[in-house]
Amino acid sequence: MPQPGPVADYLGRLERELSFDLPLAHRVRQEVEDHLWQAAAETGDSSFEAQRHAIRNFGDAREIASQYAALSLLRQARRSGAIIVLASGALYLAMKGRIAWYGLMQWVLSDHLQPVGKIVLAVDRSAYILAFLLGAAGWAYISSRRVAPRFDAGCRAQLRRGLLLAIAATCPMLVSVMADTVVTALRILEERPPVSIFLIPLLSIVVEVAFAAVLVTALGKALRSTLRASSLLSG
Amino acid sequence: MLKGHLDMIVLAALSSGPAHGYAVIQEIQRRSGGAFELPEGTIYPALHRLEQAGLLSSRWTTAESGRQRRVYALTKRGTRALSDQRAVWRRFADAIGDLLGQPGHATARPGR
Numbered sequence: 498m499p500q501p502g503p504v505a506d507y508l509g510r511l512e513r514e515l516s517f518d519l520p521l522a523h524r525v526r527q528e529v530e531d532h533l534w535q536a537a538a539e540t541g542d543s544s545f546e547a548q549r550h551a552i553r554n555f556g557d558a559r560e561i562a563s564q565y566a567a568l569s570l571l572r573q574a575r576r577s578g579a580i581i582v583l584a585s586g587a588l589y590l591a592m593k594g595r596i597a598w599y600g601l602m603q604w605v606l607s608d609h610l611q612p613v614g615k616i617v618l619a620v621d622r623s624a625y626i627l628a629f630l631l632g633a634a635g636w637a638y639i640s641s642r643r644v645a646p647r648f649d650a651g652c653r654a655q656l657r658r659g660l661l662l663a664i665a666a667t668c669p670m671l672v673s674v675m676a677d678t679v680v681t682a683l684r685i686l687e688e689r690p691p692v693s694i695f696l697i698p699l700l701s702i703v704v705e706v707a708f709a710a711v712l713v714t715a716l717g718k719a720l721r722s723t724l725r726a727s728s729l730l731s732g
Numbered sequence: 733m734l735k736g737h738l739d740m741i742v743l744a745a746l747s748s749g750p751a752h753g754y755a756v757i758q759e760i761q762r763r764s765g766g767a768f769e770l771p772e773g774t775i776y777p778a779l780h781r782l783e784q785a786g787l788l789s790s791r792w793t794t795a796e797s798g799r800q801r802r803v804y805a806l807t808k809r810g811t812r813a814l815s816d817q818r819a820v821w822r823r824f825a826d827a828i829g830d831l832l833g834q835p836g837h838a839t840a841r842p843g844r
Contacts, residue, residue, distance in 0.1 A: 524802075528776060531799045532754045536772070556771030564777035568784060644781055 503548040504533045507558060514562035517726040518569045525565065529555070559730060566648035566726045571639070573719040574659045578636035580715050581666050584708040585629045588673060591701040592625075595681070598697045607687055614680055621676035628670035635662030648730050656723050663716055674709045678702050738778050740821065741768070743787065743806065743814040750805035752793075753779060779804055787813050 508526050515522035536551035537543050555561075599605070606614045639659035645652035681702050685695045745751070745759040756779070757772050779802075782788045787810035795801040806814065 525776065527800045528753060528802045529773070531752070531795060531797075531801050532772070532776075534797065534799065535754050535795075554772050556773035560771070561773040561777065564774065565780065568777065568781050572784065 503545055503552055504530070504537065507533065507552050507555075511558040511562060514558050514729055515565060517566065517722040517729060518573075521565060521569050560647070563647040563649070563730050566730055567645040567652045570648070570656055570719070570723050570726055571642060571644055571652075573715075573722055574639045574656055574663070575636075577663045577712070577716045577719045578632070578639045578659065580708075580712045581628075581632035581663060581670070582636050584670060584712050585625075585632055587708045588625060588670070588677075588705055589629075591704050592621075592677065595677075595698050595701045598701075602690075602694055604684070604688070604690070604694065606684065610683055610687055613683065617676045617680050621673050621680070624669040624672040624676065628666050628668075628673060631662055632666035632670070635659055635666055638662060648726060653723075653727060660716075660720060660723060663719075667712055667716055670712070671709055674705045677705055737821075738770075738774070739782060739787075740814070740817040742775065742778050742782060743810055743817070746788065746804060746806050747811075747814060750803050752795075752801045752803050756804070782810065786810075 508530055511529060512522045512526045515525055533548065533551045533555060534543065536554065537547040540547040540550060639655075639662075642655050642659070645655070681698050684698070741760055742756060745756045745763065748759070751759065753776055754772075757775055760768060760775075779788065779790070783790055783804065787807060788804045789807050790802050790804045793801050793803050
């Protein structure tokens with residue numbers, strides 16, 4: 498249980514300012530707590546005045562949180578960008594694997610599914626290409642940014658651009674995954690082949706959906722953190 | 733100016749061995765003769781940034797007080813980076829030293 502007083506108040510404030518990244522907030526709190534008590538003890542006692550002196554030397558909680566925010570949020574945005582590129586690769590391999598399997602099994606779309614299949618596949622292909630191009634552009638953009646010294650207007654603008662590109666890439670990627678799922682489901686429901694035949698296409702769809710879910714989760718986390726940091730540290 | 737070289741200063745302070753944040757600050761003040769006045773809290777985001785860049789590693793230890801303490805150490809990459817930055821800084825300092833040490837060069841030209 499922390500002792501009440503200036504150090505405890507300061508740590509609480511710092512943790513609140515860092516609440517856009519809870520594991521980071523916890524780590525920083527522990528680290529800073531050790532620092533402040535050690536600094537206060539250097540003066541010979543741990544009186545409130547000694548604690549206030551240590552806090553003054555340490556600096557403003559918001560300013561320090563702002564420096565952490567620039568690093569933490571850029572890292573999250575970069576992770577989202579890397580996941581988009583990985584997901585693009587996984588989707589490509591899943592699609593190619595499925596098509597190769599259909600060829601090997603000589604499993605063609607039935608005549609009455611052909612028109613629907615053509616439309617959905619055209620949408621799928623366009624969505625995938627768009628997702629890949631936007632994702633690669635977003636990843637290249639955010640990877641090439643240097644860590645800003647603090648979470649200032651320039652840093653926020655960089656993150657906004659990177660995350661907008663990531664969102665713009667994720668939307669067509671989800672369309673592509675949905676299109677693949679629809680076509681595969683139609684094939685399976687129409688033909689009702691044995692499990693040994695449809696297991697590979699089904700697994701390829703599971704892989705696509707899993708990557709899409711990981712991407713949406715990571716992007717959602719990066720967005721929430723950025724918005725929370727903006728509301729906490731702006732002004 | 734100091735902030736622009738903060739990473740190099742932190743790496744240099746850790747070149748004598750692993751240390752926690754407070755000890756890094758004390759080492760900077762000791763080696764610089766107290767010349768650098770920087771809010772102490774600024775060191776911690778720098779340590780975190782250098783760790784993310786792979787130049788430092790860190791681990792939790794327990795201090796005598798019983799509190800958790802994060803101890804940082806230079807990685808091989810960090811040692812190389814410090815060596816590179818030292819070389820760049822020496823070239824820069826030599827060039828500035830030469831420039832400031834020869835004021836006659838700056839004043840002779842307008843009279844020609």
